Amino acid sequence: VQLVESGGGSVHAGGSLRLSCAAAGFAVNSASACMGWFRHAPGKERVGVATITRTGITTDADSVKGRFTTSQDNAKNTLFLQMDSLKPEDTAVYFCAASYVLPSSWCRPASMENAKYWGQGTQVTVSS
Numbered sequence: 016v017q018l019v020e021s022g023g024g025s026v027h028a029g030g031s032l033r034l035s036c037a038a039a040g041f042a043v044n045s046a047s048a049c050m051g052w053f054r055h056a057p058g059k060e061r062v063g064v065a066t067i068t069r070t071g072i073t074t075d076a077d078s079v080k081g082r083f084t085t086s087q088d089n090a091k092n093t094l095f096l097q098m099d100s101l102k103p104e105d106t107a108v109y110f111c112a113a114s115y116v117l118p119s120s121w122c123r124p125a126s127m128e129n130a131k132y133w134g135q136g137t138q139v140t141v142s143s
Contacts, residue, residue, distance in 0.1 A: 016040040016132045018111045023137030030141070036094040036111030036134055040134040043089045044069060048114040049122035050087065050094045053132065054107035054139075063124020064109070065096065076127050079105075101141045108136040 018041070022034040029125035042048060049058070051066035065075045065085040073085045083095040094111055116122045 016113065018113060018132055018134035020109065020134045023109060023139045025140040025142065026052075026061050026101055027069070027142050028102055028141055030090070031097070031099045031141045032101065032117060032139060034096040034098070034109055034111075034139075036096075037073075037092065038092045038111075038113055038132075039077060040071045041092065041113045043087065043092050045115060045116045045132040047060070047119065048109065048113070049116040049119070049127060049130075050113045051122075051124060052085065052094075052096045053110045053112055053127075054105075055110065055126070056104075056107040059068060059107075066122050066124055066127050068119045068122045070119070072119070072122070076124055082090050098139070101139075103141045106139060108138050109132055110136045 052064040055061040111134040113132040114130040
């Protein structure tokens with residue numbers, strides 16, 4: 016399995032970015048497939064941002080609710096994170112994660128901390 020993130024960059028506060036994660040070798044159409052986004056800011060612990068089940072059920076961290084939207088294109092094995100109204104505190108390296116989780120109700124950021132597959136990360140920098 017290989018997860019490759021793209022779409023990171025630098026924006027001003029209030030701006031938007033869209034991250035993508037191409038998942039090669041991961042069975043995104045499996046009933047137990049769970050994918051998600053995490054971020055790791057300097058000096059802080061890695062935290063979960065959002066997760067999505069095969070059927071498209073998403074769970075967002077409180078810090079991004081209403082601003083970030085997770086979606087997926089199962090036909091293209093690609094996960095997306097649309098980030099709007101970005102804040103300086105969103106600055107971090109963003110990682111894509113994937114794992115097989117049962118039941119699917121366990122597909123949420125806290126459970127995905129120990130995801131089996133991880134991407135290499137993409138930097139997002141938000142300036143004030």
